[in-house]
Amino acid sequence: MSEMNELFYKNPYLASFDAVVTSCETVKKGYEITLSDTCFYPEGGGQPADLGTLNGISVLDVQRKKDDTIVHLTASPFEIGSTVHGEIDWHHRFSLMQNHSGEHIVSGLIHKKFGYDNVGYHMSDVITLDLSGPLTWDELMEIERETNQVIWDNRPINILYPSDAEIEKMDYRSKKELCGTIRLVEIPEADLCACCGTHVYRTGEIGLVKFLSMINYKGGVRIEMVAGDLALKDYDKKLNSNQVIQRLLCLKPDEIADGVKKILDESQKKDLKIAAINKKYNELKIASLPDDREILIDFEDDLNGIELRKFCDSLKNSGKASVCAVFCVSEAYPGNELPPISYCIGSTGPDLKKVSKALNDAFNGRGGGSSEMIQGTFYTDREKLETEFSTVLKEILP
């Protein structure tokens, strides 16, 4: 053990302390400070490091070194021998305690019921839990009910330091990341696990555990869960988003799913109707175009790339001309004198691949395609295309 007093083990609820600076080393990211006492928990056992301040200066990270020393990373140096006042971000720490204790109940109950191990564990805005065997969503929901029952029973969470003789007889869960003396966290009739993290005194403080998702992962499952403060934040976020959807769609709270499905069905019907109208329009438009030209030019409004290509393809297949060029002028936008003009050119005769580059050069554009069809954008004005396109194309055609 280091000589530093690890106050977070003596009292995990202690949020401020005074200590003497015992060393201050310059490192790449700032200064590593060691203290006579600390309630800053160093990252370990799946639990992130505490946040907070020393004399008002932010503690950026807290790590346990190989020799067991706990170092506090700061941006400013501290004088060795001076006294500092430390404060941890209690809200952050308590949330970690709620979530860590919640995870123990979940892992313990799953281990009891299915024999699976917790093989990966990560705490951030959500808790990610990897289990060594498969589960169904219904089985997971049953675990969620049992976990919350343990929470509402308000059972004590006991920290045990068993002797070697005692530990021989004990059946406890153990993860890879063990640090120092064997420290067991016991939640009666739910879990017994070796752990170096900080925990709440009673399960009731966890408040709630909620599973968010489950996917198959490396022969087992990866579960996302939230507890305590994180569960409340998650509830808030989802409620706010539901309320926005409700207001936008004029739905009652329990009608959202059905209401959205109805709107999507209606939207799909509209899409089909629009497609049928477009088809009809294309047929009529193509019929109205002259069929005595070698090169046919047509301007259309408001077509996206796919619609433009479809229209050009129908026009080409109609046999009206051996080269059909369809243009669509984008709305002019501020600061751009020449709005982009999308083009799609189809040919049943000449090889368009051979003229693509020359056309782009002539009308300041880019794009390309096959021998039968090229597509792209010209940055020129409509008038120039109307008056010069046919002449330019004829000159460059092979």
Ligand SMILES: [Zn+2]
């Ligand atoms: Zn733990």
